[in-house]
Amino acid sequence: MSDHLHLAVQNLILKTMKKLAASLAVIVFAGALTSAGTAGGSGKAIFEQNKCTKCHSIESQGLQREGKAPEGGTKPPDLSDVGSRHKSDWIQKWLLKEEEQHGKKHIKKFGGSDDELKTLATWLGGLKKK
Numbered sequence: 001m002s003d004h005l006h007l008a009v010q011n012l013i014l015k016t017m018k019k020l021a022a023s024l025a026v027i028v029f030a031g032a033l034t035s036a037g038t039a040g041g042s043g044k045a046i047f048e049q050n051k052c053t054k055c056h057s058i059e060s061q062g063l064q065r066e067g068k069a070p071e072g073g074t075k076p077p078d079l080s081d082v083g084s085r086h087k088s089d090w091i092q093k094w095l096l097k098e099e100e101q102h103g104k105k106h107i108k109k110f111g112g113s114d115d116e117l118k119t120l121a122t123w124l125g126g127l128k129k130k
């Protein structure tokens with residue numbers, strides 16, 4: 001191999017490796033973003049972000065109630081078993097104050113997006129005691 005050709009080949013290899021490294025970095029970065037996105041968007045995360053734990057515990061998920069139970073009226077139930085009592089469709093409407101039980105609507109209207117509401121209600125609807 002002539003020196004010139006040798007150099008050209010070396011250059012080519014170097015360029016290819018740089019390109020590979022760059023696309024690898026992009027892939028890793030995108031992957032990190034995606035997994036962070038799903039973690040932030042889980043039903044549990046939405047539950048915590050919307051301060052549902054001020055009133056509700058979900059013992060089965062390791063979530064403790066943070067605030068004091070409101071005085072008088074119906075105590076906010078632990079939601080470990082909420083999926084056995086209600087379907088996720090009902091929970092969605094309940095959280096929008098479009099459904100009532102015990103003659104009352106929920107104390108708080110959900111403030112997040114439709115997508116978040118859906119994820120949250122689906123997650124809650126799946127919580128059943130074994």
Ligand code: HEC
Nearest residue numbers: 050051052054055074075076077082085091101102107108
């Ligand atoms: C200020 C207190 C309070 C906050 C905050 C709160 N809740 Fe409630 N929640 C209650 C009370 C009280 C009840 C019981 C109402 C009843 O059964 O009449 C209830 C009932 C429910 C029920 C029905 C449970 C069952 O077994 O029938 C679900 C589901 C629920 N809440 C979900 C949520 C979610 C999700 C959030 C956060 C977005 C939230 N709650 C925030 C007080 C609260």
